[in-house]
Every structure is written in structure tokens, then in C-alpha cells.
Amino acid sequence: NAGVTQTPKFRVLKTGQSMTLLCAQDMNHEYMYWYRQDPGMGLRLIHYSVGEGTTAKGEVPDGYNVSRLKKQNFLLGLESAAPSQTSVYFCASSSRDTDQPQHFGDGTRLSIL
Amino acid sequence: SQQGEEDPQALSIQEGENATMNCSYKTSINNLQWYRQNSGRGLVHLILIRSNEREKHSGRLRVTLDTSKKSSSLLITASRAADTASYFCATSKGGAQKLVFGQGTRLTINP
Numbered sequence: 001n002a003g004v005t006q007t008p009k010f011r012v013l014k015t016g017q018s019m020t021l022l023c024a025q026d027m028n029h030e031y032m033y034w035y036r037q038d039p040g041m042g043l044r045l046i047h048y049s050v051g052e053g054t055t056a057k058g059e060v061p062d063g064y065n066v067s068r069l070k071k072q073n074f075l076l077g078l079e080s081a082a083p084s085q086t087s088v089y090f091c092a093s094s095s096r097d098t099d100q101p102q103h104f105g106d107g108t109r110l111s112i113l
Numbered sequence: 114s115q116q117g118e119e120d121p122q123a124l125s126i127q128e129g130e131n132a133t134m135n136c137s138y139k140t141s142i143n144n145l146q147w148y149r150q151n152s153g154r155g156l157v158h159l160i161l162i163r164s165n166e167r168e169k170h171s172g173r174l175r176v177t178l179d180t181s182k183k184s185s186s187l188l189i190t191a192s193r194a195a196d197t198a199s200y201f202c203a204t205s206k207g208g209a210q211k212l213v214f215g216q217g218t219r220l221t222i223n224p
Contacts, residue, residue: 004155031209040218042201043156050209058211090155094210099144101158102212 002026007103013081013112021076021108023091030096032074033058034066035086036105037107043090049074051097081112091107119202119215128224132189134218136202137182143205145178145185146212150199159187159200192222 003024013019023032030051035043035058037108045058048068055066063085065077078085087108092102117213120135137165147157162169162178162185167174188198199219203212204213 020218024205033211034213040216042203042216043212044214045190045211048209048211059213090127092156096210099163099205100210101146102156102210103159104148104155106155107153 004091004093004105006089006108008108009106010109011111013078013110015081015083015112017081018077018079019081019110020078021089021091021110023074023076023093023105024072024073025074025091025093025103027093027095027103028071029093030071031094031102032068033092033094034064034074034076035090035092036060036085037096039092046076046089048079070085082113086110086112115119119218121218122216123219123221125126125221125223126192128192128194130192130193132185132196132222133202134202136184136185136187136215138202138213138215139183140204140206143181143207146188146203146205147176147185148201150201150205150217152198156201174187177194184202189220193224194219194222195221197222207221217223 032047033048049068052071091105094102119156147159198215205215
């Protein structure tokens with residue numbers, strides 16, 4: 001049971017480049033989330049999705065776009081990377097049942113030069 | 114801004130001792146959750162306490178919730194070296210079960 005899988009695990013970009021982070025879950029969860037974690041801080045929600053074809057903004061959505069074309073996948077895109085987007089990105093999923101925890105991937109470490 | 118505030122930011126104790134971490138938050142919640150993060154890894158769920166619960170146990174973990182003070186504590190008893198990690202509280206409110214995290218407590222267990 002893989003749970004939540006994120007690819008890639010590491011990436012270095014130059015300012016202005018674009019890239020897409022992929023998250024896949026095999027638990028048939030309805031809800032999926034993208035967070036970023038900066039040094040010494042907790043996670044902050046970027047975007048989330050409550051179902052296939054739906055997305056919504058979280059706390060820090062600027063500079064990111066997301067898509068959920070399939071229930072099991074949630075993509076995070078950076079159209080024009082900026083050094084301020086250097087961070088560790090975590091994907092999570094959960095069922096829609098009340099009071100259920102989120103399941104996290106191992107993260108993608110992204111550096112923007 | 115982060116809703117949760119955790120205290121202390123760092124804690125270092127001897128193996129076998131108990132470790133207590135505290136979390137405060139600002140608004141009403143559906144539940145409060147505690148997660149552990151080992152270095153370089155994702156978050157692992159430890160325990161969830163609902164807003165109408167006051168205390169919950171899971172193995173060596175004990176969580177309390179005081180909604181009148183908007184605070185929670187996580188107690189780890191008989192600590193082990195493997196408990197060395199960062200611990201985060203997160204609150205859930207409203208639909209979609211969005212979580213708001215504290216900045217975490219970095220726990221070090223010395224052998």
C-alpha cells in the first residue's frame with residue numbers, strides 16, 4: 001500500500017522556469033491538499049481539492065496553480081518560479097468522513113536559484 | 114498567519130523521561146490533531162481529539178484539549194530515542210477538513 005506518492009523528490013530550477021509536481025494517492029480519498037513548509041515553520045496550505053475537477057485556494061495560493069483531472073492525482077504547477085518559492089512541498093489526502101486524519105507524502109524539496 | 118502556537122519550540126530530555134508539548138489556537142475548531150515529522154520525511158498522524166473531547170490516549174501518548182482556553186497538550190511518557198522528531202499540532206475547522214498548523218516543537222531524546 002503506497003499511500004501518498006510525490007514526484008519528484010528533489011528539483012532545482014532557475015528563476016522563471018516552470019514545473020509541475022505530481023501527487024498520487026491510492027486510498028480512494030476524496031480530498032487532496034498541497035502544503036509548503038519553510039525552515040522552522042509548520043505547513044501552510046497552498047491549494048486543496050474536495051473532488052475530481054474541483055480546486056480551491058488555501059492560505060498561500062499566489063504563484064501556484066493546481067489541477068485534479070483524476071481522483072487519485074493532484075498536480076501543483078509553478079508557471080514562473082521565484083526564489084521565494086524555494087521550499088519543501090507536501091501533498092496530503094483524506095476521506096470526506098468527519099474527523100479523519102490526513103495522510104502525507106514524503107515531500108518534494110524544491111530550490112529556485 | 115499560523116493559527117497554532119506551540120511551546121516550547123525545542124525540548125531536549127533524557128531517555129525515559131516524559132515530554133510535554135503545548136499548543137494554543139485562536140478560533141473555534143472541529144478537532145485538533147498531532148503529527149510527528151522525522152527529519153527529511155513527511156508528517157505522520159499521531160492522534161486526533163474532537164472538540165467535544167477533553168482527553169485521549171494512544172499507547173504512550175496522552176492528549177488533552179481545553180476549548181475554553183483554546184489550548185492542547187501532548188504528553189509522551191517514557192520517551193525513547195526513536196521519539197526524536199518535530200511535533201506539530203494542527204486544527205481543523207469547517208468543510209474540506211483544511212488544517213492550520215503550528216510551527217512545531219523539536220524534541221530531542223538523549224540516550
